[in-house]
Amino acid sequence: MKSYGQICSVARSLDIVGDRWNLLIVRELLITRRLRFTDLQRGLPGVAPNLLAQRLRDLEGHGVLRRETAAPPATGTLYALTDRGAQLEGVVRELLQWGAPTVADAAPDAVFQMHWLSIPARYLTRDNTPTAAPSTIRFGTIADGFDVTVSASLVTVAPCGIDDTPDATINGPGATLVGLLQGAIDLAHATTAGVTIQGDVHAVQRILAPGP
Structure with missing residues (x-):
């Protein structure tokens, strides 16, 4: 995402989490603290794998999430929020409250998990x-x-x-x-x-x- 280039905390926040899918990635990691790439894909229907990989790299680069190695006997990479990323829970909560009245107006074919x-x-x-x-x-x-x-x-x-x-x-x-x-x-x-x-x-x- 191209930076807004503004000395403003709102703009700076959007520089980091304003891209499409970013806050929904945060949502998934707030729900289940550690997830594999495939788990994130399931919770984000419609996201292309290459786009998801890019968003994860961006969020990692901004210190919102980190990669971890799964503890044995499990294998592979897990994604988790950093302490700073977890602070976005308050933002997500406010968006839930603000958006709740619109849920009834969602399209009939809208996805629900x-x-x-x-x-x-x-x-x-x-x-x-x-x-x-x-x-x-x-x-x-x-x-x-x-x-x-x-x-x-x-x-x-x-x-x-x-x-x-x-x-x-x-x-x-x-x-x-x-x-x-x-x-x-x-x-x-x-x-x-x-x-x-x-x-x-x-x-x-x-x-x-x-x-x-």
């Missing part, structure tokens, strides 16, 4: 019944999803635990799930719009904001 929802879930889920026993709600699947674990007012959002059995599993259209987490629609309306729940419905209700 469940793990993208894990960042807003960090800020929008809660423990409505902190005296209840701990519970885990899985959004999506191990292949593409995340777990929300709630216990005594503490809510943790993390990649799916391979050996964990969730109390409930929820799936559905992306825009509807976003509205559900935001409290813009209630669970009853969400289920009529294609959201499905397997397991304990009360576990799902426990983490949701009250509907309209």
Whole structure:
């Protein structure tokens, strides 16, 4: 990306992360702290491999991310955010909030991957019944999803635990799930719009904001 050539922190920030795909690469690494090149490709549908490789080099050169060697017995290269790159979480959070009202207007053929929802879930889920026993709600699947674990007012959002059995599993259209987490629609309306729940419905209700 050609520099804006301005002595301005906004322009300087955009010199580094303003190129197409850059902030979405950051998004993927905020969700899953270390990823292989192929993992990034899966989470960024539509990016050409050569363009992704260039963006990774650029971000590495600017100190936003680093390359690591996978610990044995795994092999290969992993990408992770540096401490400075991780500071972009606040930027991504503000973009989530600013862009949330536009999700309902996304094109019908727009792509949705469940793990993208894990960042807003960090800020929008809660423990409505902190005296209840701990519970885990899985959004999506191990292949593409995340777990929300709630216990005594503490809510943790993390990649799916391979050996964990969730109390409930929820799936559905992306825009509807976003509205559900935001409290813009209630669970009853969400289920009529294609959201499905397997397991304990009360576990799902426990983490949701009250509907309209």
